[in-house]
Amino acid sequence: MAEIAEGGGGGHGKGKKRAKKSSTRVDMTPMVDLAFLLLTFFVLTSTFSKPKMLPLAYPAKAEDIPDGAKPPKMNNGITFVLSKDKIYYYQGEYFSKENPDKNGSVTELIETDFGPGEKGVRKLLGKLNNYVLVKKQGLDGKLKRKEIVDTTYISQLEKLKVEQDALKALIKTDDKALCKNFIDLVDELKIAEVGVIAPVDITPGELQLLKAKLKK
Amino acid sequence: MPKLKIPKSSPSIDMTPMVDLAFLLVTFFMLAASFRASEPVTVNTPSSISDKFIPENMIMVTIDQNGRVFLNLSGEEARREMLTNMLGKYKMGLQDEQIEKFTFMSTFGCTMQELPSYINTSADARNKFQTKGIQIDSTENNEFHDWLNFASTAALNSAKTAFEEAKLNGKNPIADDYKPKFILRVDSKTVYKRAEEVINVFRDLNINNLNFITSSELAPTN
Numbered sequence: 001m002a003e004i005a006e007g008g009g010g011g012h013g014k015g016k017k018r019a020k021k022s023s024t025r026v027d028m029t030p031m032v033d034l035a036f037l038l039l040t041f042f043v044l045t046s047t048f049s050k051p052k053m054l055p056l057a058y059p060a061k062a063e064d065i066p067d068g069a070k071p072p073k074m075n076n077g078i079t080f081v082l083s084k085d086k087i088y089y090y091q092g093e094y095f096s097k098e099n100p101d102k103n104g105s106v107t108e109l110i111e112t113d114f115g116p117g118e119k120g121v122r123k124l125l126g127k128l129n130n131y132v133l134v135k136k137q138g139l140d141g142k143l144k145r146k147e148i149v150d151t152t153y154i155s156q157l158e159k160l161k162v163e164q165d166a167l168k169a170l171i172k173t174d175d176k177a178l179c180k181n182f183i184d185l186v187d188e189l190k191i192a193e194v195g196v197i198a199p200v201d202i203t204p205g206e207l208q209l210l211k212a213k214l215k216k
Numbered sequence: 217m218p219k220l221k222i223p224k225s226s227p228s229i230d231m232t233p234m235v236d237l238a239f240l241l242v243t244f245f246m247l248a249a250s251f252r253a254s255e256p257v258t259v260n261t262p263s264s265i266s267d268k269f270i271p272e273n274m275i276m277v278t279i280d281q282n283g284r285v286f287l288n289l290s291g292e293e294a295r296r297e298m299l300t301n302m303l304g305k306y307k308m309g310l311q312d313e314q315i316e317k318f319t320f321m322s323t324f325g326c327t328m329q330e331l332p333s334y335i336n337t338s339a340d341a342r343n344k345f346q347t348k349g350i351q352i353d354s355t356e357n358n359e360f361h362d363w364l365n366f367a368s369t370a371a372l373n374s375a376k377t378a379f380e381e382a383k384l385n386g387k388n389p390i391a392d393d394y395k396p397k398f399i400l401r402v403d404s405k406t407v408y409k410r411a412e413e414v415i416n417v418f419r420d421l422n423i424n425n426l427n428f429i430t431s432s433e434l435a436p437t438n
Contacts, residue, residue, distance in 0.1 A: 028231040035238035042245030053399055053427035054266040061419045082408070116436070173408045179279075180404035182411075183262040183428055191265060191436060199412075 056186055059198050078128060079170040080185055081202065081210050082177040087112055087121060087185065088213060091128075096205045109209050114184050121185070125192035129167040132193050135160055161195025168196035172203075174210055255323050256342040257286055259403045264430035273375050275367050276399040276429075278323055283410040284349030286325030287363055290396075294370040295319045301366040302328070310335070325349040328359055352413055361417050368421065371396035401429040 081088045088109035095101045112121045126133065136157060143153045160166065169189050173182060182199075189197050202210075257280045278286040289295050296319045303310060306328050310318075314335045318324075326334040326347045337345050352360035375394040382389040398418060402411050418426060 028235055032231055032235055035235060035242055038242045039238055042249055046245055046249035051429050052266045052432045053268050053270055054264045054430050055427045058419055058424045060424055175409045177408040179402040179406045179408050179411055180262045182408045183264060187264040
């Protein structure tokens with residue numbers, strides 16, 4: 001922008017009278033004010049973190065499963081039972097008092113939490129799904145060294161997650177559990193690379209166990 | 217001795233660069249900002265490490281803290297198709313302008329009875345509209361089931377149209393990219409059992425692959 005120096009105009013002739021030149025400088029303060037006002041507005045209103053989505057496949061309704069088809073045997077399963085801000089789990093199949101397993105032991109719920117601590121669900125899942133996590137590290141390494149392309153990586157990872165030795169998880173909730181608890185658990189399961197996550201209805205026996213736990 | 221004169225510098229600063237910068241930033245934020253359509257309900261979603269973006273063609277069911285159910289279907293044509301089918305099933309009539317207004321509504325939630333007055337309410341006043349949301353209670357007259365059923369047909373139809381269009385334009389489209397996604401937007405404090413009622417309607421319609429909207433969270437480093 002052109003600036004006209006003030007008071008620099010010496011040496012004018014005496015005879016001619018010139019019209020006074022008004023300064024070409026414009027006061028920009030209001031414009032700057034406005035610009036920053038708009039800037040503040042857009043900075044504050046714009047949302048950068050777009051919401052993401054967490055995919056979860058539900059089991060098909062019971063009617064769709066043909067009669068006589070046995071439920072798949074849970075080989076390496078863990079069942080989570082959720083209540084409001086509480087999380088319990090047991091491993092393997094469910095054995096009630098009336099129907100104990102071979103050794104006569106009965107299913108008991110074990111308490112855990114969403115924290116990253118020793119008792120937390122993340123440590124637990126990391127331990128239980130070690131098989132998948134270790135093999136995944138191998139795959140990660142291969143991908144890094146460019147021994148496999150990423151499409152192979154994804155398909156191999158998917159296959160690995162549903163192998164026999166991989167952990168499978170069932171999620172059961174009582175009628176007080178919040179969506180946050182549910183999503184948090186699904187998130188932890190995804191972090192631990194659990195491939196089979198099935199939210200299913202709670203059985204009366206499990207509900208009783210849960211109620212007894214909650215009373216304490 | 218002549219006095220040493222320090223040239224007086226003008227107290228006004230040249231603000232041009234600052235203005236340039238300010239307007240540059242304004243332009244950037246204006247273009248980068250994506251305004252959220254005003255929603256009739258506020259929902260605080262839980263967070264997860266997932267990094268999947270929400271696709272264009274989707275059916276979104278919102279469940280607020282009190283368990284009210286809202287529906288959102290992408291695409292004006294699809295919304296029109298869904299509404300026409302719904303009106304036909306419930307033997308209701310709406311004025312053309314009301315239908316027109318409905319096609320511009322993204323998220324909505326009301327009973328069929330309330331629908332005309334819900335549409336007539338202005339967008340700003342809609343979040344104060346007293347409603348129980350879309351009804352799913354009775355099995356006989358499950359309005360949500362019907363909405364969802366028509367919504368998924370409409371979404372599939374619009375997906376087909378988009379797919380064919382892409383094919384005509386000489387692209388090599390993948391059908392899976394066009395398929396509508398079914399999305400649940402639940403509040404952190406919604407009781408899960410209520411969400412399950414909604415999910416069971418999805419499962420009744422043989423829709424088992426669902427997605428939960430979450431805000432993003434950093435993945436833990438080992």
